[in-house]
Amino acid sequence: MFDADFWARLPYQLSFLPDRLGGHIFLAFTSLLAGVLISIPLGIFCSRRPQWERIAVTIANVIQTIPGMALLAIMVFALDRTGILPAWIALVLYSILPILRNTIAGMKTVDPGCIEAADGIGLNKWQRLRIVELPLASPTIIAGIRTASAWVVGAATLAYPVGATSLGDYIFAGLQTTNPVALFVGCVFSAGLALLLDMLLGGLERASQRRSKTWALGSIGGMVVVALSPLLLKAVQSKPSITATGPLAEVSEFTQERPYVIGGKPFTEQYILIEHLKDTLNQANRQTDIKAGLGSTVVLQSLQRGEIDCYIDYSGTLWANEMQRSDNVSSAEMMIDIATNLKESSGVLALGPLGFRNDYVFVMQKERAEELGIKSLEDLAVHAGDLTAACEIEFWSRPEWKNVQSEYGMQFDKTKSMDATLMYGELLRGDADVIVGYRTDGRLATDEIVELSDPRFVLPPYDAVLLVSPRLAQDRAATEELRKMVNTISTEQMRKANGMVDIEEKSVVEAAKTLEIPAS
DSSP states (O other), rough: OOOOHHHHHHHHTTTTTHHHHHHHHHHHHHHHHHHHHHHHHHHHHHHHOOOHHHHHHHHHHHHSSSSHHHHHHHHHHHTTTOOOHHHHHHHHHHHHHHHHHHHHHHHHTHHHHHHHHHHHTOOOOOIIIIIIIIIHHHHHHHHHHHHHHHHHHGGGGGGGGGGGOHHHHHHHHHHHHTTHHHHHHHHHEEEHHHHHHHHHHHHHHHHHHOHHHHHHHHHHHHHHHHHHHHHHHHHHOOOOOOOOOOTTTHHOOOSSSSSSSEEEEEEEEHHHHHHHHHHHHHHHTTEEEEEEOOOOOHHHHHTTTTTTOEOOOOEEIIIIIIIIIOOOOOOOHHHHHHHHHHHHHHOEEEEEEEEEOOOOOOOOEHHHHHHHOBBBBBHHHHHGGEEEEEEEEHHSSSSHHHHHHHHHHHOEEEEEOOOHHHHHHHHHTTTTEEEETTTOGGSSSSEEEEEBBBTTSSSSOOOOEEEOOOOHTHHHHHHHHEEETTOOOOOHHHHHHHHHTSSOOOOOOOHHHTTTOOOO
């Protein structure tokens, strides 16, 4: 793993570290602080009221049992927005239980003799709490904060799918693009941050036990240094300037208030297209930020709310999810209806198709398909009751799958949900008989597997289409530069670019350069 190529690719990944580490630290530290401010007063209150203790601890336990991704999804739909806020609230909720429980336990273990002595010298209840009870309970309370910090730092990596920047960007992107360098950086720094924060809080715990100001100041100072470390990294890191090379650089006097945010979904093709969009906007001398790994619904909502400024979607997805349409129409008619709907409903501008289609395709091992005589979805439906199918979880809840079930009478013996990167291995190992892949996936270019035809045209076409926000649409120079991407990428080109990443283990940047628009 740690060969020369690994070390050569490491500096590129580290160039993202200040922003991603900074986002992670911000989420973890502020949510943990909020958890402390909520849980300690609540724990003090509940420690003297058993009935309230049962209610508060039960609620905190229930929150803790909700999976991290589910809690993030709940926050997104409850707040009707993506980004930092839903991730932050989810992390605050996760931090409450250990701090609350330890605060209650710490308050209950205070020696009654100490309380009697405090009452005997005339301290009121607030003075007793501040001078006697909290100092004695503080080691137990800080132990709860240490536990919460480990949970919060780990859970913060899950903020990536809702568009909040964190070290999870490395982990999810590394998994989706089979990039061991990104995975390594994400895992090392997230684990290192958790261990470092635990060590510093451990120093604070020892300070409370020994009544040592030196330990306390050292631990607090260490946390301040950790909090500021992203700024220090950014200061020492040379930041490349964006220099336009196209003709627009000579004539544009556009003043950009803030960077344009490029969005994308969580699979290889989208990472490549994000890089392509960034390069194209840089040709117009525009600054960019990136929010990758967003779900199909989340990414469009983010564009409509102005949280991102452009991304590439697929006509079939927009047709089924956004417009709730299931009728079969031509690609051209679908594109016109989608563009009209988006413009009228939210001001989003569809610049046009990129030229390739990334349709859903049902895929089998060639040998297995020949053994069963399966060439189409009609043939597959006959045998589906004895077969296992695998796909990313999103497909099984999409209208397209419901339409396939209805039209072909498709009912598999077992279905599996997994990351799109992993399901090809599942197929080739024989752990799945069928997978639902993408037409432009580089792993389809092999003699070992075969695509099944859709004779009834149930699955809609998935033309890649470039969408921009109303804000970006007002920037004529940038929009015209993006419009040059229309009809420039063939299905074969996109499949080759995806294969460079998924099979040849090239970087996303290298793959994106194969899609560059020829100079006019």
